[in-house]
Amino acid sequence: MTSTSLDVERIRKDFPVFSRELPDGRPLVYLDSGNSSQKPNLVIETMREHLALHYSNVGRAMHVLGAESTEAYEGARDKVAGFVGASRDEVVFTKNASEALNLVAYSFGNPVNTDPRFTLGPGDEIVVTEMEHHSNIVPWQLLAQRTGATLKWFGVTDEGRLDLADGVITERTKIVSVAHQSNVLGTVNPVVELARRAHEVGALILLDASQSVPHHPVDVAALDADFVAFTGHKMVGPSGIGVLWARAELLDAMPPFLGGGEMIEAVWMDRSTYAPAPHKFEAGTPPIVEAIGLGAAVDYLTGVGLEAIEAHERELTRYALEALREVPRLRVIGPETLEARGGTVSFTMEGIHPHDVGQILDDQFGVAVRVGHHCARPLHLRFGIPATTRASFYLYNTTGEIDALVRGLHHVQKVFA
Amino acid sequence: MTSTSLDVERIRKDFPVFSRELPDGRPLVYLDSGNSSQKPNLVIETMREHLALHYSNVGRAMHVLGAESTEAYEGARDKVAGFVGASRDEVVFTKNASEALNLVAYSFGNPVNTDPRFTLGPGDEIVVTEMEHHSNIVPWQLLAQRTGATLKWFGVTDEGRLDLADGVITERTKIVSVAHQSNVLGTVNPVVELARRAHEVGALILLDASQSVPHHPVDVAALDADFVAFTGHKMVGPSGIGVLWARAELLDAMPPFLGGGEMIEAVWMDRSTYAPAPHKFEAGTPPIVEAIGLGAAVDYLTGVGLEAIEAHERELTRYALEALREVPRLRVIGPETLEARGGTVSFTMEGIHPHDVGQILDDQFGVAVRVGHHCARPLHLRFGIPATTRASFYLYNTTGEIDALVRGLHHVQKVFA
Amino acid sequence: MIGESMYQELILEHYKHPQGRGLREPYDAEVHHVNPTCGDEITLRVKVDGDKVLDVSYDGQGCSISQAAASVLHELTTGSSVAESLSVVDEFTRLMQGRGQVEADEDVLGDAVAFAGVAKFPARVKCALLSWMAYKDAVVRSAAQ
Amino acid sequence: MIGESMYQELILEHYKHPQGRGLREPYDAEVHHVNPTCGDEITLRVKVDGDKVLDVSYDGQGCSISQAAASVLHELTTGSSVAESLSVVDEFTRLMQGRGQVEADEDVLGDAVAFAGVAKFPARVKCALLSWMAYKDAVVRSAAQ
Numbered sequence A, B: 001m002t003s004t005s006l007d008v009e010r011i012r013k014d015f016p017v018f019s020r021e022l023p024d025g026r027p028l029v030y031l032d033s034g035n036s037s038q039k040p041n042l043v044i045e046t047m048r049e050h051l052a053l054h055y056s057n058v059g060r061a062m063h064v065l066g067a068e069s070t071e072a073y074e075g076a077r078d079k080v081a082g083f084v085g086a087s088r089d090e091v092v093f094t095k096n097a098s099e100a101l102n103l104v105a106y107s108f109g110n111p112v113n114t115d116p117r118f119t120l121g122p123g124d125e126i127v128v129t130e131m132e133h134h135s136n137i138v139p140w141q142l143l144a145q146r147t148g149a150t151l152k153w154f155g156v157t158d159e160g161r162l163d164l165a166d167g168v169i170t171e172r173t174k175i176v177s178v179a180h181q182s183n184v185l186g187t188v189n190p191v192v193e194l195a196r197r198a199h200e201v202g203a204l205i206l207l208d209a210s211q212s213v214p215h216h217p218v219d220v221a222a223l224d225a226d227f228v229a230f231t232g233h234k235m236v237g238p239s240g241i242g243v244l245w246a247r248a249e250l251l252d253a254m255p256p257f258l259g260g261g262e263m264i265e266a267v268w269m270d271r272s273t274y275a276p277a278p279h280k281f282e283a284g285t286p287p288i289v290e291a292i293g294l295g296a297a298v299d300y301l302t303g304v305g306l307e308a309i310e311a312h313e314r315e316l317t318r319y320a321l322e323a324l325r326e327v328p329r330l331r332v333i334g335p336e337t338l339e340a341r342g343g344t345v346s347f348t349m350e351g352i353h354p355h356d357v358g359q360i361l362d363d364q365f366g367v368a369v370r371v372g373h374h375c376a377r378p379l380h381l382r383f384g385i386p387a388t389t390r391a392s393f394y395l396y397n398t399t400g401e402i403d404a405l406v407r408g409l410h411h412v413q414k415v416f417a
Numbered sequence C, D: 001m002i003g004e005s006m007y008q009e010l011i012l013e014h015y016k017h018p019q020g021r022g023l024r025e026p027y028d029a030e031v032h033h034v035n036p037t038c039g040d041e042i043t044l045r046v047k048v049d050g051d052k053v054l055d056v057s058y059d060g061q062g063c064s065i066s067q068a069a070a071s072v073l074h075e076l077t078t079g080s081s082v083a084e085s086l087s088v089v090d091e092f093t094r095l096m097q098g099r100g101q102v103e104a105d106e107d108v109l110g111d112a113v114a115f116a117g118v119a120k121f122p123a124r125v126k127c128a129l130l131s132w133m134a135y136k137d138a139v140v141r142s143a144a145q
């Protein structure tokens, strides 16, 4: 085992799942945090206690429980805002990153909204990349279909980097939406450069930070983005909660998305006025306890320290890339160096289907990896492969677990020899 | 205290919040379940255990935790389906009732979709009622604005019943969206008759069952509706989870709403095909633990028995209507008999603003009621009042708590005399 | 509990016996403010002479907090200088938006310190501020004339 | 654990040494089925004579489960009657969709009982069924001619 700056054994004790055994006494080797992360006691207990003793609806209620819930819910917004260097009024709670991305997509081409930055029609262009998660492709396809706008994209090089060709972003581009870090390749994209190019032509830029915010210190101002989306369940927070950050001025300019209670100022039968952001985009009873759980997750991550987490994952990635190089007939899809990449390593094994790899790793070794196209089918088509096996690391992983993965892969090759 | 068919003392022990004291030793008298309900241990513990030991993303993962989470999540769908007499493929999980209502609203007037039932434009009509929650008004206003369709509504009588005038539903009506039970008046609407009228002219009908499913046995088939929306947090379930039920054939005919992971079949950069319902409408990582918590809530409610809960609430409502009649200068807004009404009682007190009523009830007696327009401002405008005080009952309430409310109201009158 | 309650004797006193209520002539500016979430309304007039606030008259409807706040506003502003009155408004606003964490300056606020308890109830802060924001608005408009 | 595993010796055997693989002539119907979620594909041909299945030939790519299932399909169907083979398909489908709760009828399924363990993995059930659904489709089409 290689030691890193984190006291991983202590951290693992915070996550109750690591105290369980899988059926047949297999230990759990969880290398699937890119899919969803495990939860520390702090998050679980914060949610339990709130549900048990302090729960009520927020905003509307004027009694003790209502005040306690509202304070906890809005306090979570403060925490999340602080975590990414944002102002609290710019933090919109959604149910996941996908809702956040769709919210932005639905802001464009709404005939009711005349702000020129958000009008969209034939001739206008939307730009994404070939390495996006489906959640950052399909909303834009649907938008293009509804409005007649054109969807364009940056390609990906053989090394798994963006091919920053000229002519993709043009004077006709209205919005550029791109992953901060790829959920398959691990590649960290040059988002500041992309923001520069987008702003140069008057376009807006949205960063899908689902895979970066959990793993690196992220400051939304420094990224020079207009919108940033991320999701609670990948950052040791609960399911059911996501975040859209946007510049206040843009939230004001955008039309409402979901209509309903809490997003209004006044309602008559024939018209309504809307609450200021962020509430304007939070229709109905929000994921109250989930936001509070995300606040606890932010406390937990901050307590450990994002820099330390980043450094630890870097060590794990270095170790994994080296170890996988020793496995015969294994090909890493994505950057093979540590430069501008995070702790997600995807690979293929010659002649063996990833589904078989994943199942045997799980079945025989308790190693949980993800297999398939990881909601990035176009990227797999680009590499001419139907699927990959993906190992993704987080603060609670050890080099010993990477050893277990490698042992498992050798066994897989024996089974299918 | 009046005894009813439920063993309320035993039930109250299942809800940990009733073991707490409010600041200054006040007991908690929670009469705000119409806003959001409290949670039993079964729900809290089911969620805690899942988060601690079985959590992972669903659908996509092929390892033990992934299988456990997927089974629990899809098992919750089975439970919810069973609870309302639906087929599992017709149960879509959303984040709340508001998202469910918006999902249906966004299905109309989408230029990509040519199913004649869902086309919408100038000349077409949308019908709601004056007693709707904002979540069943604003989505339709936004839809009307986007498409040029006309929004119409049924009025409300002085007694708080729907004024079922002719000429509201016409040959031009495409969708009728109406509350099964009013969240202010307690009125249960004649939804079967409305469904008949809607279907007669070829329109679809959506029932906002947010206030009925938690309190009465509901069988979606018997209601003869096309869509039914409800929400987890009002039925002893967690926040962050709602339900849209729709006939399978309609879910097939509707265009996708939110795009992203898990709602697709195959994705290319320039087009996608979609998964069959219900997954087609569940983009991204769903509220996994929240759905599982809702499944536990359904187990809990089923264990107690919906008929027994309904009978208990009926007793409470009878008791409350009688007791409130004794309070001077108090006026109930809504039906004053038990006929076709649920356990929600709203009222005004002459010369005293509801905000003051609510605050003193809470401050001095620990009685939690809701004050304001309860997200039904048009209904309050109809009655010419800015706000009401609302007491709403559930399985854990007692007649003793209604006595406490009445004592509190007498005190309020003394303070402002 | 009684001490914690936001219904201080003084607030109830102002609610039951509002000072200076009613719309009066002459005036330099009239404004109408509404809190759409709870329906509270106020119509407020100011009469200014040079730097001196000669009269603040008002009418409105709403909860005890919003009504009492208007009465206290009338007392504190009428007869003082415009500058002085605006600094009272600023201090009152700071107190109300302090989420119960801010210590009130009694020298500046006078009777208005009775509202300190309201700051802990975010839903009620707007009620307390309604007339004060209307006053600020009216003063600005009167100066613009 | 070994007993629970879905990688029965027999499945691996069929995967490594597929029976009847390759597309052959003559045939009455050819179908191409794809599982878009995982990319598994199969092209399958049937040659039927009256009530008798003369040949089931196929080619495809995918995981061991989908490939082995095609091999077992070939063995169980080639040479049997159409009606008999379709009842095997039905029994196999019932087993696969039984979420691990269904007892397999070994008399009907023969070697295909080795797939019982797959039924517990919803994500893999489609892999196992790919070729069997393709076969059913092909038989229907051949009858339609």
Ligand SMILES: Cc1ncc(COP(=O)(O)O)c(C=O)c1O
Residues within 6 Å of the ligand: A260, A261, A283, A284, A285, A286, B034, B035, B096, B097, B098, B099, B133, B135, B136, B179, B181, B182, B183, B208, B210, B211, B231, B232, B242, B375
């Ligand atoms: C009748 C009615 N419809 C819709 C809603 C909205 O539900 P949710 O807040 O869960 O979106 C509510 C409750 O707030 C309601 O009472």
Ligand SMILES: Cc1ncc(COP(=O)(O)O)c(C=O)c1O
Residues within 6 Å of the ligand: A034, A035, A096, A097, A098, A099, A133, A135, A136, A179, A181, A182, A183, A208, A210, A211, A231, A232, A242, A375, B260, B261, B283, B284, B285, B286
């Ligand atoms: C890069 C990226 N974008 C978006 C998403 C979607 O997030 P969610 O499932 O929370 O909506 C994910 C994860 O699934 C992701 O990895």
